[in-house]
Amino acid sequence: MVQPDLIEYKCPQCGGVLEFDSASQQMKCPYCDSVFSVEALQSKDEALENTVDGQWQPPETTFDESETANMGVYTCKSCGGEIVADETTGATHCPYCDNPVVLTGRFAGDLKPDLVLPFKLDKAAAKAALKQHMSGKRLLPRAFSTDSHLDEVKGVYVPVWLYDAKAHASLILDATKSATHDEGTERITETEHFTLQRVGDLRFESVPADGSSKMPDEMMESLEPFELSEAKPFQTAYLSGYLADRYDVDAARCESRAKERIRRSTEEAFLRTVTGYDSVEARVCQIRTTENRVRYALYPVWLLNTTWQGEHYQFAMNGQTGKFVGDMPIDKSLYWKLRVAWAAGIAAAVYAVAWLVSHL
């Protein structure tokens, strides 16, 4: 059996393992602070073009067959420790020596991503953003900020499908224009009815849909937009020091999600071309996409998991722009106290104004 290749990027100066540094956007040795450009390590990726996906080696443990069906075991090149990972894991750390490793087989051949957006913000920025996210939230239980435990912070490259398309739209609309005037003892309203036709094209680029079932779609969408102008051609070096998964939801299954967003935006864009009418209603709206293209990219996301009162809360930060999202609990008793106080205040103000007006 051929075991998938593991790559560790070693520092030529001291032999330590290189990691991708988001601040300098280069490969950096955490031991001797030596810095190397990502391009210099490009040769390591040349084998990706021809690499055959590795065969699974079943683990020699007492896992059930169902548990082992999607898992594989790898050997760390630094310490010889066993690394157990599922079939979608592309980059991880050795659980024994914490060395970052990249499973090249996950990104070889047809599975090779087209683009990667390198991390621009580090773990410290993610932790600071979490603190910032929790501050100033009136309805957040105070104990959440003080008592919640940050269980883990991990930088993850999330697999994303990017869809380009040309949307061709054909709309038939009903519109009206009205005018009112008085004549004698009658008020006359004259309404002109029109049928409008709008046919045209609209282009979309890089509409994302996340290709990982482990990442909630709504969370990934909440982190948008990502700045694709900073995307780089894929190199495994960027993954070193972070976690990465390859896709487990393929492009065909994600397509409907992207198409729905394209369809809605196309309809809105064409409706905006209609001006000069008092009312407009779409009677027929046909939208189809052509010149479809899909690319596979890896997007940087910091994931933070906390626990509070037995409940798990997940937060995410856009590893490029710093946008931070995550739902937090609401202090229900405070909510109702404030609601009652506001209601009483508004009621008193309304009554006072009515009383003053009645006495004018």
Place this chain on the structure above:
Amino acid sequence: MKRRLRFLLCLLVVSWALCLTVLAAAPALQDEAGLLQDPQGLEALLTQAGADYDTVVAACLVPSCDGQDPDLAAEEAYDRVYGPNTPGILLFIAQSERVYRITVTQGSGEAFNDKALAHLRSVVEKRLRQDDYDGAVRDFAATASEMLRLAASGSPYGSKLSPLWILGALGLGSLGSALPLGRLKQQVKSVRKKTEAKDYIVPDSLRLLREEDTFVRKTTERVPIPAKTETVRTDGSHTTTGGSF
């Protein structure tokens, strides 16, 4: 001195008696247009309405104003029968012009303030729009009597807010509080689904290949203009308000 005082006292008693006589003799209802079904009953109501408060409550229905301004016609109708210095209120209706006026003398005190007159207008106009002249006079008498009672008790109509205002204020407060609390709630929930892709539209890529606007038809709707209600007019001796129906 005593004789003078006795003389003045007698004069006062006689004047008061004369007033009462005038009041008692002058009819509370004049239906020259013949619009009422029960004139005797309505006259009794009008007389009773003002009797306890030394105030005239009267109604006058005429076939037409004969080209005269309805405000002046109403004031003259009152002055001719009761005199400009007699405290009172008159409902004046002109049949052919379909206008009505409510005129009040300045000596009537706080009973018929602006709010009271506005309320009387709405009460009377509602009946007149249904051509219910008896109902208009009946409601006018009852409402005027109530307003005189309130004024006599020290709380003229409109001086106190209705208890319904409290309920209304609480309702508005309850609805109004939802807005700021909703905003506070949104701060804590930041994960949202995206339903559109406007960030990914290629700039200036919209091409309109066909843009046709075709006129189909024209529709016309005619609605009668609601009757206007006049504003309140005040001159030296009267305050008059009203409208058309």
